Amino acid sequence: MAKLILLRHGQSLWNAANKFTGWVDVPLSEQGRAEATIASCKLKNNKYHVDICFTSMLFRAMETAVICLTECDEICGGKTPIIKHDATDEDWHGWDKYEGNPEEELPLYTCAALDERYYGALQGLNKTQTAEKYGKEKVHEWRRSFSVPPPGGESLEDTMKRALPFFQNRIITHLKHGDNVLVAAHGNSLRAIIMSLDNLSPEEVTQLELATGVPIIYDFDESGEATNKIILK
Numbered sequence: 222m223a224k225l226i227l228l229r230h231g232q233s234l235w236n237a238a239n240k241f242t243g244w245v246d247v248p249l250s251e252q253g254r255a256e257a258t259i260a261s262c263k264l265k266n267n268k269y270h271v272d273i274c275f276t277s278m279l280f281r282a283m284e285t286a287v288i289c290l291t292e293c294d295e296i297c298g299g300k301t302p303i304i305k306h307d308a309t310d311e312d313w314h315g316w317d318k319y320e321g322n323p324e325e326e327l328p329l330y331t332c333a334a335l336d337e338r339y340y341g342a343l344q345g346l347n348k349t350q351t352a353e354k355y356g357k358e359k360v361h362e363w364r365r366s367f368s369v370p371p372p373g374g375e376s377l378e379d380t381m382k383r384a385l386p387f388f389q390n391r392i393i394t395h396l397k398h399g400d401n402v403l404v405a406a407h408g409n410s411l412r413a414i415i416m417s418l419d420n421l422s423p424e425e426v427t428q429l430e431l432a433t434g435v436p437i438i439y440d441f442d443e444s445g446e447a448t449n450k451i452i453l454k
């Protein structure tokens with residue numbers, strides 16, 4: 222039975238400042254790094270192992286993945302995590318032209334499909350002040366509805382259209398082969414994936430909130446179906 226470990230990044234400096242973040246590349250706060258460390262210890266204490274990791278292109282997700290895989294490195298089974306950047310990017314300089322050794326190395330792929338929703342004109346604004354300006358209900362609709370986008374940004378539905386095909390094509394393939402997969406990503410890209418895994422309706426997904434740094438673990442059978450879910454609180 223393969224394990225899928227979904228991990229929202231630890232608290233970022235803009236989560237702490239209560240600012241809309243989206244694609245702005247803000248690093249983790251001290252608390253966020255501690256949350257990633259605690260996630261690593263929980264995985265170790267519950268005897269989870271990781272074979273392959275996917276993160277978004279945003280540093281807070283990569284930082285969370287690297288802390289999680291290296292603080293209690295037993296979860297990598299003695300392997301070294303190696304970050305595999307997107308070699309299809311035309312600006313990519315090909316530093317890592319290296320075939321690799323799967324016996325010794327654990328690949329960590331960075332993928333734009335897993336990035337946070339694009340928050341458009343709201344990026345950088347304080348969430349409380351924005352609710353005071355536009356009204357709590359409107360801002361809640363922008364933040365949590367399925368199909369209403371924030372001004373100039375992506376709705377959850379838009380985020381799902383890029384995150385879910387990647388999940389189905391790349392990540393489920395590994396789970397079907399029996400690999401344990403860590404996905405370190407964002408509140409909204411993970412909400413889109415969980416909406417599909419848990420068969421949530423557009424109404425139900427408005428209630429779905431993910432805590433920073435808390436592993437959510439699904440068992441997957443060989444046909445690529447999720448059979449069980451636990452949250453390592």
Ligand SMILES: O=C(O)[C@@H](CO)OP(=O)(O)O
Nearest residue numbers: 240241242243337364408
């Ligand atoms: O600001 C953001 O990018 C996200 C996640 O922190 O905010 P929200 O809680 O509105 O999804």
